[in-house]
Amino acid sequence: MRAVVYRAPFEVAVEEVPDPRIEQPNDVIVRITSTCICAADLYVYEGRTGAEPGTVLGHENLGVVEEVGAGVTALEQGDRVVLPFTVACGFCRNCRAGSTGSCLTVAPAPRAGGQAEYLRVPFADVNCLPLPAGTDRESDYVLLSDVFPTGYHGCRLAGLSPGETVAVYGAGPVGLMAAYCALLCGASGVFVVDSRPERLAMVRDIGAVAVDSSAGDPAQQIADLTGGEGTDTGVDAVGFPAPGTGEGEESAAVLDQLVRTVRPTGGLGLPGPCVRRGPDGAVADAGPGTLPVTIHTLVEKGLRLGTGRTDVRRYDRQLRDLITEGRARPSFVVSHELPLDQAPDAYRRSAQRVDGYTKVLLRPDAA
Ligand SMILES: [Zn+2]
Numbered sequence: 001m002r003a004v005v006y007r008a009p010f011e012v013a014v015e016e017v018p019d020p021r022i023e024q025p026n027d028v029i030v031r032i033t034s035t036c037i038c039a040a041d042l043y044v045y046e047g048r049t050g051a052e053p054g055t056v057l058g059h060e061n062l063g064v065v066e067e068v069g070a071g072v073t074a075l076e077q078g079d080r081v082v083l084p085f086t087v088a089c090g091f092c093r094n095c096r097a098g099s100t101g102s103c104l105t106v107a108p109a110p111r112a113g114g115q116a117e118y119l120r121v122p123f124a125d126v127n128c129l130p131l132p133a134g135t136d137r138e139s140d141y142v143l144l145s146d147v148f149p150t151g152y153h154g155c156r157l158a159g160l161s162p163g164e165t166v167a168v169y170g171a172g173p174v175g176l177m178a179a180y181c182a183l184l185c186g187a188s189g190v191f192v193v194d195s196r197p198e199r200l201a202m203v204r205d206i207g208a209v210a211v212d213s214s215a216g217d218p219a220q221q222i223a224d225l226t227g228g229e230g231t232d233t234g235v236d237a238v239g240f241p242a243p244g245t246g247e248g249e250e251s252a253a254v255l256d257q258l259v260r261t262v263r264p265t266g267g268l269g270l271p272g273p274c275v276r277r278g279p280d281g282a283v284a285d286a287g288p289g290t291l292p293v294t295i296h297t298l299v300e301k302g303l304r305l306g307t308g309r310t311d312v313r314r315y316d317r318q319l320r321d322l323i324t325e326g327r328a329r330p331s332f333v334v335s336h337e338l339p340l341d342q343a344p345d346a347y348r349r350s351a352q353r354v355d356g357y358t359k360v361l362l363r364p365d366a367a
């Protein structure tokens, strides 16, 4: 089959690789019809994750069940499913409590990638979310694999309640999803900080307040917009390190701005991602993965800090049903839909953040 393969830092290729096969009775094989490029894939692309050359990329996957292992009970050939970006076992202590993003059985690393024609899914009864049959709303449903629930997770980590206000730093796909989810959840004010005009335009399009960080201190701008109070909650949707930057200083600056933006006793959500390696692949003791943060202000203000990988399975059914019932259309973040063969160019442009490459959806079945 064809797949998008990591070759070396800043180099991916579409290559022939062996087809995946059923390896365990609870596996299924899914024929992928939609798969997105994520900021986390760009960390791999930039050589920050220590990925081996030959690794198949992609963890935001949707497709049709092609082959079913003998131990699978809830799925049949032909079912359309979306796959959470983390693989969960469903039976460990954390999975039982709903914290599927912290499964103790399955290593936190993503499975073999889905930017390919086929994908093996382990613990398939747990890791396939069934979708309505057909091909409707494919570009909405595929976002259930990561950015839609991760945006929601950011709001949950921050403790956002209806009627409260939230500041979201970063208007990339996760930041836009966090803002969109905050509005779905009944926030009374949603302020989104970024400096790119095309992203700020998307913020306004969904009904949130765009805060241009190039026009002055964003924490001060939000203070002015909230009668000097600041927001009830805040979400860091920039990640660590800030994409496209070498080191952690920008991430630290964002977190410090967030601490200044949120009112005393408010809550902060840090849904990630967070990587510890520099572009040379080395694990750093300082720089990527470590932040010089003004902890004094964080503690003095009594802010709550929520962190962690998204527990996709905790939210995905509800979010799926919002899409199915026409209450949510998260696909507004998808900027490009391209055949799989155009992945190398799409990675290059996404990593350079040019030409409005916000969120790329690849279609392995398109010519
Ligand atoms: Zn992702």
Ligand SMILES: [Zn+2]
Residues within 6 Å of the ligand: 088, 089, 090, 091, 092, 093, 094, 095, 096, 102, 103, 104, 105, 106
């Ligand atoms: Zn588990």
